[in-house]
Amino acid sequence: MAKGAVTQAAGFLAAGIACGLKRSGKRDLALIHCPGGATAAAMFTTNKIVSAAVDVARRHARNARIYAVVINSGNANACTGQKGIKDAIAMCQTTAKHVGAEPHHVLVASTGIIGHPLPIAKVKAGIASAAAALASSTAAGQDFARAIMTTDTRCKEAVGAVRISGKDVTIGGTAKGAGMIGPNMATTISVITTDAAISKSMLQKAMAAAVGSSLNKLTVDGHQSTNDTAVVLASGAAGNPPITRPDARYRAFAAALMGVCEDLTRQMALDAEGATRMFKVIVAGAATQAEAAKAARAVADYDLVKCAVHGGDPNWGRIICAVGSCGVRLDEKKLACKIGDIGVFAKGRPIKFDAAKVSDVIRKEYHTITIQLGAGNHTDFCYGCDLSRGYVTINADYHT
Amino acid sequence: MAKGAVTQAAGFLAAGIACGLKRSGKRDLALIHCPGGATAAAMFTTNKIVSAAVDVARRHARNARIYAVVINSGNANACTGQKGIKDAIAMCQTTAKHVGAEPHHVLVASTGIIGHPLPIAKVKAGIASAAAALASSTAAGQDFARAIMTTDTRCKEAVGAVRISGKDVTIGGTAKGAGMIGPNMATTISVITTDAAISKSMLQKAMAAAVGSSLNKLTVDGHQSTNDTAVVLASGAAGNPPITRPDARYRAFAAALMGVCEDLTRQMALDAEGATRMFKVIVAGAATQAEAAKAARAVADYDLVKCAVHGGDPNWGRIICAVGSCGVRLDEKKLACKIGDIGVFAKGRPIKFDAAKVSDVIRKEYHTITIQLGAGNHTDFCYGCDLSRGYVTINADYHT
Numbered sequence: 001m002a003k004g005a006v007t008q009a010a011g012f013l014a015a016g017i018a019c020g021l022k023r024s025g026k027r028d029l030a031l032i033h034c035p036g037g038a039t040a041a042a043m044f045t046t047n048k049i050v051s052a053a054v055d056v057a058r059r060h061a062r063n064a065r066i067y068a069v070v071i072n073s074g075n076a077n078a079c080t081g082q083k084g085i086k087d088a089i090a091m092c093q094t095t096a097k098h099v100g101a102e103p104h105h106v107l108v109a110s111t112g113i114i115g116h117p118l119p120i121a122k123v124k125a126g127i128a129s130a131a132a133a134l135a136s137s138t139a140a141g142q143d144f145a146r147a148i149m150t151t152d153t154r155c156k157e158a159v160g161a162v163r164i165s166g167k168d169v170t171i172g173g174t175a176k177g178a179g180m181i182g183p184n185m186a187t188t189i190s191v192i193t194t195d196a197a198i199s200k201s202m203l204q205k206a207m208a209a210a211v212g213s214s215l216n217k218l219t220v221d222g223h224q225s226t227n228d229t230a231v232v233l234a235s236g237a238a239g240n241p242p243i244t245r246p247d248a249r250y251r252a253f254a255a256a257l258m259g260v261c262e263d264l265t266r267q268m269a270l271d272a273e274g275a276t277r278m279f280k281v282i283v284a285g286a287a288t289q290a291e292a293a294k295a296a297r298a299v300a301d302y303d304l305v306k307c308a309v310h311g312g313d314p315n316w317g318r319i320i321c322a323v324g325s326c327g328v329r330l331d332e333k334k335l336a337c338k339i340g341d342i343g344v345f346a347k348g349r350p351i352k353f354d355a356a357k358v359s360d361v362i363r364k365e366y367h368t369i370t371i372q373l374g375a376g377n378h379t380d381f382c383y384g385c386d387l388s389r390g391y392v393t394i395n396a397d398y399h400t
Numbered sequence: 401m402a403k404g405a406v407t408q409a410a411g412f413l414a415a416g417i418a419c420g421l422k423r424s425g426k427r428d429l430a431l432i433h434c435p436g437g438a439t440a441a442a443m444f445t446t447n448k449i450v451s452a453a454v455d456v457a458r459r460h461a462r463n464a465r466i467y468a469v470v471i472n473s474g475n476a477n478a479c480t481g482q483k484g485i486k487d488a489i490a491m492c493q494t495t496a497k498h499v500g501a502e503p504h505h506v507l508v509a510s511t512g513i514i515g516h517p518l519p520i521a522k523v524k525a526g527i528a529s530a531a532a533a534l535a536s537s538t539a540a541g542q543d544f545a546r547a548i549m550t551t552d553t554r555c556k557e558a559v560g561a562v563r564i565s566g567k568d569v570t571i572g573g574t575a576k577g578a579g580m581i582g583p584n585m586a587t588t589i590s591v592i593t594t595d596a597a598i599s600k601s602m603l604q605k606a607m608a609a610a611v612g613s614s615l616n617k618l619t620v621d622g623h624q625s626t627n628d629t630a631v632v633l634a635s636g637a638a639g640n641p642p643i644t645r646p647d648a649r650y651r652a653f654a655a656a657l658m659g660v661c662e663d664l665t666r667q668m669a670l671d672a673e674g675a676t677r678m679f680k681v682i683v684a685g686a687a688t689q690a691e692a693a694k695a696a697r698a699v700a701d702y703d704l705v706k707c708a709v710h711g712g713d714p715n716w717g718r719i720i721c722a723v724g725s726c727g728v729r730l731d732e733k734k735l736a737c738k739i740g741d742i743g744v745f746a747k748g749r750p751i752k753f754d755a756a757k758v759s760d761v762i763r764k765e766y767h768t769i770t771i772q773l774g775a776g777n778h779t780d781f782c783y784g785c786d787l788s789r790g791y792v793t794i795n796a797d798y799h800t
Contacts, residue, residue, distance in 0.1 A: 324448040
């Protein structure tokens with residue numbers, strides 16, 4: 001894992017400090033600053049109930065230049081009414097004042113418990129401390145990554161590099177998220193920085209594609225939070241002629257960005273609440289793309305499949321059951337399933353297989369489940385992780 | 401709990417014996433016989449992949465008279481191809497031979513592991529033993545109830561009584577099911593007997609209504625099995641003039657049948673894999689009936705809500721999150737939530753409440769969660785249960 005990822009690209013300063021939101025006293029206020037201003041692209045939760053921070057950030061993200069992103073953990077500032085909106089705006093104002101920018105050029109995100117008013121005085125003091133601590137060092141980048149964590153047991157950081165028009169471009173990102181993760185949204189809170197010069201529309205396009213194939217394909221418990229936010233900031237400090245069209249340079253950048261997002265997604269799956277391993281469900285032969293995605297998600301979300309993965313059990317019956325009940329078209333006579341490279345079901349019938357060998361595949365940190373529906377030629381996938389007693393412990397014993 | 405429920409109504413003999421399908425040596429072959437023939441109504445899983453038993457029983461259930469129902473546990477006879485169909489038919493043939501009926505007047509059901517061929521010789525011998533043990537005693541009814549169990553830790557049995565045209569009518573039922581329970585299907589395996597005289601169409605109507613408001617409203621893990629079957633047999637032995645129209649007599653019978661199904665549903669929820677308590681989610685103010693049902697199910701299926709219930713935590717934030725992300729229309733300004741009778745959220749804002757009091761409500765065996773969407777005037781509900789470490793233990797450590 002790359003350390004201090006968000007300060008690897010040129011043009012960014014970061015900080016992460018403790019301002020007293022987390023009872024543990026751990027870091028809970030993260031600030032990133034791009035003194036030269038950055039082009040930004042952002043994606044947000046599709047939950048109908050959203051954090052005040054999402055409400056404010058969604059508007060600010062439309063602006064051409066973004067100078068800072070401020071994030072607090074320990075409190076979601078969701079279901080907090082007008083005070084919540086005021087507080088989210090105050091976070092932008094305080095940040096703007098300290099970094100010398102306009103409030104609407106600041107993005108804000110919050111993560112933590114829902115329905116508690118933000119202790120805004122603490123947050124404002126925290127922003128002042130964070131602004132004073134801003135640095136481009138690896139340590140500062142790591143502090144930032146730590147300060148956005150909630151139930152995560154470790155930081156998620158990833159860095160990618162790509163040559164564009166003879167210039168070295170760096171992309172670095174961090175993400176937080178361990179539970180309440182479902183696809184079809186900009187999952188969790190992710191912040192990516194790059195020194196690429198790229199237009200807002202191309203950055204948005206690259207980010208949508210990267211998130212669509214990575215963060216949006218991970219389901220831990222099928223849950224969308226009120227606060228999910230993914231942001232990419234491009235400082236342009238690498239000095240490449242700006243990417244403004246979907247050409248080869250764009251594709252090189254987009255591929256590198258996707259690599260970073262995929263790396264973060266993998267790290268999130270493996271640090272999911274209670275998770276000990278992850279898997280990728282690939283559904284082929286679907287009648288439509290949407291049905292392929294639906295079936296893949298149905299399998300990855302199926303608690304009985306997740307439990308079987310946890311137990312290392314090649315219980316293909318549960319996979320077939322999930323596929324059969326999710327409402328997608330299939331041809332039972334062509335239905336097939338592989339765990340890793342080993343066929344366990346084909347032409348609608350079980351295949352004899354070496355259960356110990358398949359168990360070994362499942363017990364690895366990462367394996368694939370491939371399903372052929374026999375109803376068309378569309379393919380899609382989803383990442384999932386196992387369901388353990390640890391998930392229950394974390395979520396039953398956690399108290400509001 | 402009523403013991404030996406399926407032999408309480410006049411006209412039925414039952415048996416439950418062990419034929420060697422369960423490694424534990426427990427009872428795994430259940431037989432019910434109605435010497436005078438019964439009117440039958442049945443509902444089956446809507447999973448696209450179904451057990452051979454479902455395939456066969458679906459056809460046989462169309463017949464006017466049913467003389468027997470044979471059920472094995474320990475093996476689902478699902479994903480077993482042509483041999484599976486042959487075996488399911490053989491179960492009907494063997495039963496028919498022993499009770500003196502036609503094979504197509506016998507219903508068959510199987511429950512247990514998917515994808516293993518049925519050891520049909522054992523099953524045939526078991527049917528012979530069961531036929532020899534048939535009795536109308538309470539003990540025989542209990543044996544039947546035990547023989548359909550899989551991961552259930554206890555029998556589920558319920559009895560209802562109703563006067564119809566001056567005759568005492570009895571309705572008795574048993575159900576098995578502990579996991580892989582989702583709504584929108586005839587959940588699990590349920591067998592109900594009654595001595596009412598009632599036409600097939602009225603019996604089907606009453607059964608559909610009863611299952612629709614009980615078994616179909618329970619979600620343990622949102623999963624539909626390949627084998628779910630619910631059957632009601634009416635012997636007519638009570639001697640009432642047959643119910644043939646949706647009149648007051650029909651309504652009295654239907655209400656009693658629903659009572660039995662609701663009782664069985666409650667017992668299933670409380671014996672769900674790892675469950676320690678259950679809850680009812682009532683969604684009001686939905687734009688359509690379907691959206692009310694969808695939102696209720698989304699909350700009942702939400703792992704984070706289930707964990708909070710397990711922990712006795714009044715975490716209304718997770719409830720609101722589930723509602724917000726399930727895709728139904730809502731008016732955030734009117735959104736409200738009660739746990740038991742205590743308001744925790746109203747007009748889109750948290751309400752101050754006594755957390756200890758709400759915890760006490762949640763820690764009861766049964767509580768309600770009521771949600772107002774503010775988007776219309778449709779209401780629906782769903783039953784759920786808590787998610788515990790026990791669920792994971794049962795489903796991760798269970799090996800194929």
